[in-house]
Amino acid sequence: MFYREAGQYKTTYSADQAVFPILQDRIGIFVILLLAFVVVPMTVSGFVLSSVLIPIMVFALAAIGLNLLTGYTGLLSLGTGGFMGVGAYACYKLTTFFPDVNIIVLILASGLFSAAIGALFGLPSLRIKGFYLAVATLAAQFFLSWCFVRVPWLYNYNVSSAIEVPTRTAFGVHVTGPNATPVTRYLVVLSIVVLLTWIASNLVRGRIGRMWMAVRDMDIAAELIGIKLYQTKLIAFAISSYFCGVAGAMMIFLWFGSAEADSFSITQSFLVLFMVIIGGLGSLLGSFFGAIFILGLPIMLRTLPELFGLTIRAATVEHLQFMITGALIIVFLVIEPHGLARLWQIGKQKLRVWPFPY
Amino acid sequence: MRAPADLKIAAGDVLLAVENVSLSFGGVKAIRDISFDIRKGEIRAIIGPNGAGKTSMLNVINGFYTPQQGRITFKGKTRAKMRPHDAAAGGIARTFQNVALFRGMTALDNIMAGRTLCMKRGLFWQALRFGPAMKEEVEHRRYVEEIIDFLHIQHIRKTQVGRLPYGLQKRVELGRALAMEPDLLLLDEPMAGMNLEEKEDMSRFILDVNQHFGTTIALIEHDMGVVMDLSDRVVVLDYGRKIADGTPDEVKRNQDVIDAYLGVAH
Structure with missing residues (x-):
């Protein structure tokens, strides 16, 4: 009843092409941003910030990255973990070479290295598709994982072969390292994620996004309207890897505080892929939903029994978590293969016509 | 046109x-x-x-x-x-025997995709979707709307083409070819x-x-x-x-x- 576009006329094409053409959506996103930037830092505890909200943001960005490649361009990739790692190690090397440079700039710049590596491993994508491409990116994943262990230069010849995040500042405030407060780290992560999400939404709605989707839906016809497949796929790989790289750098610098090669294993790749599939292929909003679902479910399962006063051994809880999460994923995919984003859309549609059925 | x-x-x-x-x-x-x-x-x-x-x-x-x-x-x-x-x-533009539309995209986006070759703004402006990129987008949208009018498909411009009946899909495909001038x-x-x-x-x-x-x-x-x-x-x-x-x-x-x-x- 209150959520309806009736009476909201568009008189220009640019207004028609806005991200949120409906007024209520614009108010909604404004309220969400206000909550995220102002209310949350003031009310939520540091523990929740660094163990719930920052991880969700970081993984949402990685999921957006993979979604640009898999959901929008139709290229399946299992190398996400590796590309995230490239971003993290690049950021570590950059901040070693330029300790005085603003760390936020370095985090954003480290994505460029990841983009280059991503484009390199995207080269086979013209010749191979589908599962075969997935296997090729799997090779990238294993090769990069190997590099993170075997190339000591990457972790500055540390004996522990891990990287320890140094204290770095931006605008005179400690952003990384042990002195950085959770609130600062949260705000930096949030700002980067909001900025990059905005860029991603611009890209997918413009010429480049249409080229990606054209290649995904019908590559022969795409070629016939003048789209160069190779170039389009490489751009998709590069931009997707950029997002993953920035997510990886943020993961280590603003969340973990230290990393070893294991942080970027194949498990990470699959985790992000699950988020994309459950959230919804080809939906930026879905990437957030996916991250919230996959990361939020274990937390829910951990806290729910406590709320009911049940005492279960920690080990049992962990096993239960795996089983329930797995089962829910399967059930979910059977019921709604298009992901949470589709459910969201259906809900919105219902809301628009409420109280009538259609 | x-x-x-x-x-x-x-x-x-x-x-x-x-x-x-x-x-x-x-x-x-x-x-x-x-x-x-x-x-x-x-x-x-x-x-x-x-x-x-x-x-x-x-x-x-x-x-x-x-x-x-x-x-x-x-x-x-x-x-x-x-x-x-x-x-x-x-x-040279072309339509196919079995409709070869981009099924996941709207009719409008399909025809807009036909304008790809005419659009010049690079990655930077596309990422910002501001200034020249937006101007270009609107300019081509105007051209595409003319085609939509010509083919009488105004009512389906925001519908995913995969859901359209066959005859309309053929029409959208013709529109996409026409968008290439x-x-x-x-x-x-x-x-x-x-x-x-x-x-x-x-x-x-x-x-x-x-x-x-x-x-x-x-x-x-x-x-x-x-x-x-x-x-x-x-x-x-x-x-x-x-x-x-x-x-x-x-x-x-x-x-x-x-x-x-x-x-x-x-």
Whole structure:
């Protein structure tokens, strides 16, 4: 009843092409941003910030990255973990070479290295598709994982072969390292994620996004309207890897505080892929939903029994978590293969016509 | 919409010439030594029984297949090997026998995708979607809206094309080809699977495109009534060979054509 576009006329094409053409959506996103930037830092505890909200943001960005490649361009990739790692190690090397440079700039710049590596491993994508491409990116994943262990230069010849995040500042405030407060780290992560999400939404709605989707839906016809497949796929790989790289750098610098090669294993790749599939292929909003679902479910399962006063051994809880999460994923995919984003859309549609059925 | 007047080729001159083209896949000879031409501004039909090599011929023209022999001259330039996107850049647009739309995209986005070649702004402006990129987007949107008006598909512009009925999908596909402002439009069975009313609509669109914008059209079609009514000249293929070429009336009276379609007593 209150959520309806009736009476909201568009008189220009640019207004028609806005991200949120409906007024209520614009108010909604404004309220969400206000909550995220102002209310949350003031009310939520540091523990929740660094163990719930920052991880969700970081993984949402990685999921957006993979979604640009898999959901929008139709290229399946299992190398996400590796590309995230490239971003993290690049950021570590950059901040070693330029300790005085603003760390936020370095985090954003480290994505460029990841983009280059991503484009390199995207080269086979013209010749191979589908599962075969997935296997090729799997090779990238294993090769990069190997590099993170075997190339000591990457972790500055540390004996522990891990990287320890140094204290770095931006605008005179400690952003990384042990002195950085959770609130600062949260705000930096949030700002980067909001900025990059905005860029991603611009890209997918413009010429480049249409080229990606054209290649995904019908590559022969795409070629016939003048789209160069190779170039389009490489751009998709590069931009997707950029997002993953920035997510990886943020993961280590603003969340973990230290990393070893294991942080970027194949498990990470699959985790992000699950988020994309459950959230919804080809939906930026879905990437957030996916991250919230996959990361939020274990937390829910951990806290729910406590709320009911049940005492279960920690080990049992962990096993239960795996089983329930797995089962829910399967059930979910059977019921709604298009992901949470589709459910969201259906809900919105219902809301628009409420109280009538259609 | 722009009439392609900047071409040096005047109406009636040869726009595309196919000379002695042969194409085979392994031992199968799909096209054998075929020559014909398409004049600027005409509607040229390519007909023939199933498996005659019509679609292969279109695929040769827009660069999907490279013929083993023969040459193709388009806009006065004889081409060597070329890729489909080069053909697109040269001004050849195409629709498919089985609709080849981008199913996950809206009708509007499909037609906008047809403008890809005309859009120039790079990654930086695209990422910001601001200033020049937005201006360009709106400019092309305006052009695309004209096509949408022309094809009477305003009501479905924000519908995913995968959900549209077949006849409308064909229309959107024609719109996408028109968005490229082609000099030569190749239509592969534009009326396959349509009912009478849809066929009449589509014929109207084809004639309008040809007359108002002066677009040269080459079409493959099985409905003889449509072919005879629409086209200026017809080329008939059978088993990869050209068996007739001329005006609809000439072709209709040609004994080889009658034999090919009706069969001959052995």
